Amino acid sequence: TTTDSTVLDLAVIEGDGIGHEVVPQGIRALEAALEGSGVEVRTTGYDLGAGRWHRTGETLTDEDMSALARHEAILLGAVGDPDVPSGVLERGLLLKLRFGFDHFVNLRPTRLVPGVASPLADPGEVDFLVVREGTEGPYVGNGGAMRVGTDLEVATEVSLNTAVGVERVVRYAFAQAQRRRKKLTLVHKHNVLVHAGHLWRRIVERVGAEFPEVAVDYAHVDAATIYLVTDPSRYDVIVTDNLFGDILTDLAAAIGGGIGLAASANINPTGAFPSMFEPVHGSAPDIAGKGLADPTATVLSVALLLDHLGHAEAAARVRAAVDADLAARSGLGARSTSEIGDALVSAVRSA
Amino acid sequence: TTTDSTVLDLAVIEGDGIGHEVVPQGIRALEAALEGSGVEVRTTGYDLGAGRWHRTGETLTDEDMSALARHEAILLGAVGDPDVPSGVLERGLLLKLRFGFDHFVNLRPTRLVPGVASPLADPGEVDFLVVREGTEGPYVGNGGAMRVGTDLEVATEVSLNTAVGVERVVRYAFAQAQRRRKKLTLVHKHNVLVHAGHLWRRIVERVGAEFPEVAVDYAHVDAATIYLVTDPSRYDVIVTDNLFGDILTDLAAAIGGGIGLAASANINPTGAFPSMFEPVHGSAPDIAGKGLADPTATVLSVALLLDHLGHAEAAARVRAAVDADLAARSGLGARSTSEIGDALVSAVRSA
Ligand SMILES: CC(C)[C@H](C(=O)O)[C@@H](O)C(=O)O
Numbered sequence: 001t002t003t004d005s006t007v008l009d010l011a012v013i014e015g016d017g018i019g020h021e022v023v024p025q026g027i028r029a030l031e032a033a034l035e036g037s038g039v040e041v042r043t044t045g046y047d048l049g050a051g052r053w054h055r056t057g058e059t060l061t062d063e064d065m066s067a068l069a070r071h072e073a074i075l076l077g078a079v080g081d082p083d084v085p086s087g088v089l090e091r092g093l094l095l096k097l098r099f100g101f102d103h104f105v106n107l108r109p110t111r112l113v114p115g116v117a118s119p120l121a122d123p124g125e126v127d128f129l130v131v132r133e134g135t136e137g138p139y140v141g142n143g144g145a146m147r148v149g150t151d152l153e154v155a156t157e158v159s160l161n162t163a164v165g166v167e168r169v170v171r172y173a174f175a176q177a178q179r180r181r182k183k184l185t186l187v188h189k190h191n192v193l194v195h196a197g198h199l200w201r202r203i204v205e206r207v208g209a210e211f212p213e214v215a216v217d218y219a220h221v222d223a224a225t226i227y228l229v230t231d232p233s234r235y236d237v238i239v240t241d242n243l244f245g246d247i248l249t250d251l252a253a254a255i256g257g258g259i260g261l262a263a264s265a266n267i268n269p270t271g272a273f274p275s276m277f278e279p280v281h282g283s284a285p286d287i288a289g290k291g292l293a294d295p296t297a298t299v300l301s302v303a304l305l306l307d308h309l310g311h312a313e314a315a316a317r318v319r320a321a322v323d324a325d326l327a328a329r330s331g332l333g334a335r336s337t338s339e340i341g342d343a344l345v346s347a348v349r350s351a
Numbered sequence: 352t353t354t355d356s357t358v359l360d361l362a363v364i365e366g367d368g369i370g371h372e373v374v375p376q377g378i379r380a381l382e383a384a385l386e387g388s389g390v391e392v393r394t395t396g397y398d399l400g401a402g403r404w405h406r407t408g409e410t411l412t413d414e415d416m417s418a419l420a421r422h423e424a425i426l427l428g429a430v431g432d433p434d435v436p437s438g439v440l441e442r443g444l445l446l447k448l449r450f451g452f453d454h455f456v457n458l459r460p461t462r463l464v465p466g467v468a469s470p471l472a473d474p475g476e477v478d479f480l481v482v483r484e485g486t487e488g489p490y491v492g493n494g495g496a497m498r499v500g501t502d503l504e505v506a507t508e509v510s511l512n513t514a515v516g517v518e519r520v521v522r523y524a525f526a527q528a529q530r531r532r533k534k535l536t537l538v539h540k541h542n543v544l545v546h547a548g549h550l551w552r553r554i555v556e557r558v559g560a561e562f563p564e565v566a567v568d569y570a571h572v573d574a575a576t577i578y579l580v581t582d583p584s585r586y587d588v589i590v591t592d593n594l595f596g597d598i599l600t601d602l603a604a605a606i607g608g609g610i611g612l613a614a615s616a617n618i619n620p621t622g623a624f625p626s627m628f629e630p631v632h633g634s635a636p637d638i639a640g641k642g643l644a645d646p647t648a649t650v651l652s653v654a655l656l657l658d659h660l661g662h663a664e665a666a667a668r669v670r671a672a673v674d675a676d677l678a679a680r681s682g683l684g685a686r687s688t689s690e691i692g693d694a695l696v697s698a699v700r701s702a
């Protein structure tokens with residue numbers, strides 16, 4: 001009712017399984033973080049995922065895409081269940097959103113905070129950001145097969161990489177490094193994937209010249225997995241392709257205390273389409289509907305959403321609330337999804 | 352001089368850097384293991400690697416290939432130095448050997464033995480075998496680029512996968528699982544790389560029917576990295592493609608105590624060409640020539656060589672010697688490459 005109140009127009013895809021449980025907690029945290037800011041959160045739910053596919057055979061129609069495109073941002077829980085054939089929702093929904101909305105920056109931070117156990121004996125300071133390319137590489141769906149089911153079957157998968165596609169994500173990664181500890185590591189496999197690898201190398205070198213304060217290094221993807229478990233503190237910003245980023249960020253999530261805490265942002269920095277925020281974990285059908293899911297990864301994804309929309313201070317409060325909650329956990333018994341949500345909401349308010 | 356003595360005709364590629372230091376220790380261990388067996392080791396050195404390339408511009412000629420092809424097996428140290436452009440020795444030498452000699456099984460065991468520190472806080476029992484496909488996938492060199500160096504550059508990398516190529520390595524992996532703890536895990540990313548992934552899936556299912564005692568499961572490559580650091584004891588045999596195998600085995604090596612202990616075998620089970628045995632570590636130019644390199648990975652690669660040539664008992668003695676040496680290490684100070692070699696040779700003799 002005040003004239004200066006603005007609206008954050010959010011599309012919400014709860015999806016399947018624990019998506020229905022964690023997303024509402026994320027929205028509560030978002031609202032709490034924006035209380036008193038004059039920004040009102042308006043949500044529109046979209047029925048997408050395994051449930052819809054089972055009922056209708058649809059994954060994501062053109063109408064869905066146009067409707068989603070009108071929002072400022074998208075919050076997604078998780079999609080999938082064991083009865084959907086592999087690839088249907090990945091290619092037909094998740095990747096269709098990422099590619100259709102040109103989410104060329106896939107941002108995945110890892111921060112090991114006090115109170116959280118890492119599988120590593122001596123993790124040291126873990127605080128790095130993986131900037132994963134989101135619209136190219138082996139994810140483009142440019143493969144095929146012939147003589148399927150026979151002894152003569154041949155199947156291909158083509159990784160497509162363009163100078164424009166690599167440069168825009170590399171530039172984004174350098175800008176992040178400039179704001180952080182000023183170190184950027186390219187991860188690829190240029191000794192084997194020489195064409196794509198050399199494209200990435202040359203572009204990192206060229207864009208790096210615009211960021212003279214940022215130290216640049218390189219690791220082959222295989223070696224990077226070693227460093228992630230033996231010396232993760234060496235990393236600040238990692239920039240890498242879509243598939244290597246997929247692999248490294250799951251490993252990173254494990255090191256940072258588990259996939260239950262890992263947030264991600266699928267960003268189109270041009271603003272031409274809404275960016276999308278999602279926890280890295282899946283729909284976890286085994287624990288769905290029981291109130292056992294940890295909403296923390298969703299709440300941390302909300303912090304990335306707040307950052308993206310320019311509410312840096314609100315984002316910082318959300319992260320502080322999560323840190324405080326994680327630090328206090330060892331003293332507490334098991335809590336339900338909504339109990340953790342309650343704790344996070346009041347911590348956001350008092351942060 | 353006895354009539355029943357036979358010859359093991361071994362090609363030796365020391366390569367570069369620490370390759371020159373670790374390979375001689377591997378040969379000593381091999382000879383020690385075969386003492387009294389009536390098998391005489393005859394070695395022929397081949398000058399291949401960065402050194403040769405710097406002098407002659409050659410990586411691996413047709414003559415080299417024909418000469419190598421006449422041996423029973425190849426022992427390789429490591430190739431490369433920082434002054435060789437990326438890809439030259441990888442594609443022109445290492446991968447040319449693996450592809451030219453049709454090394455379709457790339458065997459990489461991980462065993463965490465007493466006395467060895469893992470970066471994991473609570474590794475549990477770690478004893479698994481990665482069977483990495485060696486002649487297909489994104490490693491085939493089937494990529495290219497156009498408009499190189501311009502803003503319109505496009506670079507591709509094609510993963511090629513055939514039913515024959517997948518089936519033969521999958522069958523090998525099942526046979527290994529049958530002899531071990533009877534569990535096989537396929538690792539791929541069939542929800543995104545649907546064509547290649549579904550080929551692998553179908554073949555694992557079909558070949559699995561011939562091994563009813565072997566339990567089969569599946570993990571996406573990203574999830575597999577999580578399990579490797581949170582619950583590595585779940586794995587017995589992992590079968591996977593060339594690139595995923597490259598990545599997972601470096602991570603596996605780290606978990607098993609480091610790349611300095613990781614052995615590998617590039618096997619052509621048909622015997623049409625010699626198989627090749629190599630430590631996973633590289634030429635380590637930073638420590639080369641100083642007697643600091645640990646020859647253990649080479650000695651363990653020799654155990655794989657002995658296994659491959661049917662000397663299972665000798666292989667077991669080599670592994671027992673390594674285990675004993677590793678178990679005793681914490682009490683010892685730093686030892687040189689040849690001191691570790693001495694210790695292993697006498698342990699092999701007394702095992
Ligand atoms: C579900 C799958 C398509 C997705 C990916 O591979 O990107 C997931 O693993 C992720 O990391 O977000």
Ligand SMILES: CC(C)[C@H](C(=O)O)[C@@H](O)C(=O)O
Pocket residue numbers: 191192222441445446597631
């Ligand atoms: C050096 C390189 C070509 C090789 C590979 O990628 O296979 C290495 O990383 C390995 O794992 O043996």
